[in-house]
Amino acid sequence: MSFFEIHDPAFGRFVLGNAPVKQLASGFDWVEGPVWFGDAGCLLFSDIPNNRILRYTPGAGISTYRAPSNYANGHTRDRQGRLVSCEHGTRRVTRTEMNGAITVIADSYQGKLLNSPNDVVVKSDGSIWFTDPHYGIGSNYEGFAAEQELPCYVYRVDPDGTIEAVLTDFNCPNGLAFSPDESVLYVADTGRMYHDDPHHIRSFSMASGRPQQSRMFHSISTGKADGIRCDTEGNLWSSAGDGVHCIAPDGHLMGKILVPERVSNICFGGRAKHQLFITATTSLYAITLNRVGAQTP
Template identity: 75%
Template sequence: MTFFESYDPAFDRFILGNAPVKRLASGFDWVEGPVWFGDADCLLFSDIPNNRILRWHAETGISTYRSPSNFANGHTRDRQGRLISCEHGLRRVTRTELNGSLTVIADSYQGKPLNSPNDVVVKSDGSIWFSDPHYGIMSDYEGFRATQELPCNVYRVDPATGQITAVLTDFNCPNGLAFSPDETRLYVADTGRMYQGDPTHIRMFEVGAAGGLSGGAVFHSINPGVADGFRLDRQGNIWSSAKDGVHCITPEGQLIGKILVPERVSNLCFGGRAKTVMFITATTSLYSIHLNCQGVQTP
């Protein structure tokens, strides 16, 4: 079975010849938001339509972490190791404290409810950045149908004051987002408004010393499919979801290779003992593969 397509010798160094793409679990409806917990040696991910967050452990397999999950989608961890989650159902971003309680980080902007927070990252200064497309309120499949009251923006939450600022306001529907390893770049996917046929691509912004953003040109367009979610390795390569698997894109925007997956990929993250295992959420299943590179994963 072929697990890879290589378009440049630079991609070949990431591949371990005896490391296959493995299906770890299946039978879900639409899985998303994988995040690795190294201290617990487990992966958390969302099964959005079934309103639950699941846990995968190498020895015990799949178990339920939280149900109901308020139709949680994307997740990350902050610098204290706490889970940060985007919830479609209650249209908010939350933090799971170390004692298990929930703290609401953001649920409105300028007095109006958010749409359906989708993906989230935490910068080293503690600021929380999240995308807010309308996918979770356009039907009752991944949340609850509701009237959209805000544009589809990217927001930043100040770590000291909790103030929410719309930092990117010119997207059709922002989706996946991630910082470069040195945090001088912010990559944001635009996956387009539902049913509208908008252009889809990844845009790249320069991050200033004070956190301001500039630029925003199209960095790369995924084909086939869209850049729903993505993560970076320590060399700055972007590993993005696509219809046919995971695409590896250089910091210059060049596609150099693919990991082929038999289902449409939604998102991915790095984990494992050395952060060299890529965990892939793809439609109904969870996959993994060992690579010869390390992901940027915090903490």
């Protein structure tokens, strides 16, 4: 069985012919938001409809990290190693302190409630960037059905707590990632609920410290881009309807990792950040690559 599609010969160096796509656990409803904790040797990820954050520990399997989770979706770590989470149920972004206390990073903008924060990254200057589509308030499946008070924006929160809508022309911004040198911001647009909207990823120059010079970076051929991550050489890895797509820095498709379920999100982890963890509909998967993830810490 082949786990790969090679569209650029260079992709053959990124994958290992004897490294399979392994299903690590299954039986969930809709899993999302994987984040690797190297210092704890575990992966956290969300099972959104079941209102819980789960922990996968190699050799030990699945356990519950937090339940209820306020229908948490995407996660990352800040520069101090703390968990930063997007919560659909409370319509907010939070940080889990080292003592377990929860700090609210953002829950409103200009006096109106956020929609349902979806994915989040932290830049090296400590600023927190997150997307706010309306998926979590569109029904009671991944949160609570509620009125939408704000358009679907991309936000930046400064270390002093100042919040700014930095991108305001998306249908529904979803996954986001910085290039390894933070000179480029990538944002996926998955479109409005129940509509056949964009399948693309846009890129922005960060030369001024704010995203500018928007361009259409890549259009996903099967399904839509959701979660995205970069490796250390600047290749962008994106979730898709048929697996994970690897996209070169110039925007061309290099290859695919084929997964039997629709992929929602990904992250690099493992002892050398050379494993790609994949959340896909009802299951958690992983594959070992000849690549290293760029995210820190």
